[in-house]
Amino acid sequence: MSIRVQFEAQLRECSGVRETTVEADSISLRDLFVALGQQFGQDFCRRILDDQQQPRRSLLVFVNDASVTASDFETRQLNSDDVVTLYPPISGG
Amino acid sequence: MSELPELSDEERSRYAWQMWTPDIGEEGQRRLKAASVLVSRLGGVGGTVAYYLAAAGVGKLVLAHAGNVKPSDLNRQLLMTTNWLGNPRIESATRRLKELNPHTEIVPVAENISSENADRLVSQVDLVVDAAPLFSERYAMNEACVRSRKPLVESAMYDFSAQLTTIIPGRTPCLSCIYPDDPANWKREFPVFGAVSGTVASLAAVEVIKLVTGVGTPLTGQMLWMNLREMDNRKLPIERRSDCPVCGSVDAEPSTDSNLG
Ligand SMILES: [Zn+2]
Numbered sequence: 001m002s003i004r005v006q007f008e009a010q011l012r013e014c015s016g017v018r019e020t021t022v023e024a025d026s027i028s029l030r031d032l033f034v035a036l037g038q039q040f041g042q043d044f045c046r047r048i049l050d051d052q053q054q055p056r057r058s059l060l061v062f063v064n065d066a067s068v069t070a071s072d073f074e075t076r077q078l079n080s081d082d083v084v085t086l087y088p089p090i091s092g093g
Numbered sequence: 094m095s096e097l098p099e100l101s102d103e104e105r106s107r108y109a110w111q112m113w114t115p116d117i118g119e120e121g122q123r124r125l126k127a128a129s130v131l132v133s134r135l136g137g138v139g140g141t142v143a144y145y146l147a148a149a150g151v152g153k154l155v156l157a158h159a160g161n162v163k164p165s166d167l168n169r170q171l172l173m174t175t176n177w178l179g180n181p182r183i184e185s186a187t188r189r190l191k192e193l194n195p196h197t198e199i200v201p202v203a204e205n206i207s208s209e210n211a212d213r214l215v216s217q218v219d220l221v222v223d224a225a226p227l228f229s230e231r232y233a234m235n236e237a238c239v240r241s242r243k244p245l246v247e248s249a250m251y252d253f254s255a256q257l258t259t260i261i262p263g264r265t266p267c268l269s270c271i272y273p274d275d276p277a278n279w280k281r282e283f284p285v286f287g288a289v290s291g292t293v294a295s296l297a298a299v300e301v302i303k304l305v306t307g308v309g310t311p312l313t314g315q316m317l318w319m320n321l322r323e324m325d326n327r328k329l330p331i332e333r334r335s336d337c338p339v340c341g342s343v344d345a346e347p348s349t350d351s352n353l354g
Contacts, residue, residue: 008320009254010278047278058272060316060329067330070273087318087329089276090251091231092283092290093138093224 001025001080003032008087011047015040029068029076030055032084047088060087097123098152104196108150114308121306122150126196128305129153129218133206133234135186137169137290138248138297139224144171145298147190147197151305154190155200155217157210158182169287206230211237220244220304222297226283228275235260235268239340244304244311248297252284253322255293258312258331259300265313266333267340289321 006019015036022035033055037045050056057070062085068076078084100122105112108122128151132139135158143154162173162182172186183201190199200217204210206225215221215237223234223245231247238245238260245260247268260267296317303309315328335341 008318009251013252043278050277056274056277058274058276060271060318060331062329067332069332087256089228089272089279090249090254090256090283091226091228091276091279092250092285093134093136093226093248 003027003078004081004083005032005036006083006085008085009090010088011044011086014044014047027078029061029063029073029078029084032078033073048086058089060089061085062087096127098126099123100126104150107194107196111149116308117306121308124306125150125302126152128220129155130301131155131157131214131218131221133221133223133230134158134225135170135172135182136166136224136226137171137285137287138250138294139222140170140172140186141291141294142222142224142248142297142301143186143190144193145295146301147194147199149298149302150194151197151301153198153200153218155202155214156183156186157202157204157206157214158186159203159205169285169290171287171291206234208233208236212240215241215243218243220246220301222246222248222301224248224294224297226281228272228279231268232275236339238262239267239343242343246297246300246304248293250283250285250290250293253286253289253320255289255319255321256316257293257296257300257319258316259304261311261313261345262340263343263345266331267337269339270334270337271316271331273334273337292321293319 003022033048037049055073061068063082112122132143161179162177166173172189177185183203187199187201211233220243221238223231225231239262242262248257303311316331317328319326
């Protein structure tokens with residue numbers, strides 16, 4: 001199955017893409033983050049995962065049109081054709 | 094309404110076109126005249142917020158911004174002028190706002206927000222707009238607003254993206270509910286066009302006008318995320334965290350006839 005992942009703001013800049021597709025048989029949100037971290041390198045990885053490889057809580061994550069709270073990152077399983085959007089914190093003023 | 098300040102004839106003519114707005118009228122204008130707003134930083138976002146609030150006739154603006162005008166401010170910070178390069182930003186901002194509207198009282202503060210000054214500055218106003226470029230300043234402001242139960246309009250941008258939400262302590266998520274950990278890798282300098290920072294600034298000023306006059310529905314419990322590269326805007330639901338160290342134990346207070354609480 002394939003999961004579409006969309007990036008906003010700095011995550012576009014350090015991945016170099018607006019969106020990508022991840023192929024997997026069965027995948028949780030956390031494992032998706034790990035796969036994305038491996039694909040897009042250190043700077044990108046640090047923005048979505050902490051030193052323990054846990055998803056950062058200060059990331060707004062949407063699956064399709066619903067938000068996913070940080071406590072569900074580990075357990076939330078993704079389905080084929082889900083669209084995941086990652087919104088990083090911004091503070092420009 | 095009796096305790097609201099009266100409008101002079103000059104003020105009535107100055108604000109005539111906005112007083113035509115349904116549900117505003119003279120009473121709405123008097124509410125704006127009675128209102129006081131703290132704006133943190135007068136950069137591309139906060140400076141434009143302050144400009145629109147002065148234009149709208151907000152009675153008192155407490156403005157916090159340290160430092161001197163630099164050439165790289167001038168692409169977006171509309172209260173800074175070329176002839177004021179090297180001189181205090183707060184002076185340029187005060188002069189520009191006074192030129193626009195001498196009726197608005199300006200309280201200039203040549204400091205950025207920190208945990209040392211946040212409570213003192215928040216105590217001087219009815220509500221707050223935060224447009225600081227550092228999360229440490231935003232967290233300090235958020236904590237002060239929650240402590241004093243003052244509404245906080247959070248406005249921020251990066252590149253062609255912008256976000257906006259209105260925090261009512263005890264009723265909506267606070268900044269620490271939205272971003273529980275200090276964001277990693279946020280850099281103080283960020284890509285910005287004045288037209289982008291001005292877009293979110295205009296919307297933040299609209300939120301203030303709504304909160305003060307009671308017109309419309311504030312952007313609470315949702316974050317407006319604007320992607321101006323594709324003109325793709327979304328309202329993202331955001332939720333309070335029961336374990337939030339800042340607002341987790343704060344209950345809602347009964348609301349009044351305006352949107353201010
Ligand atoms: Zn909170």
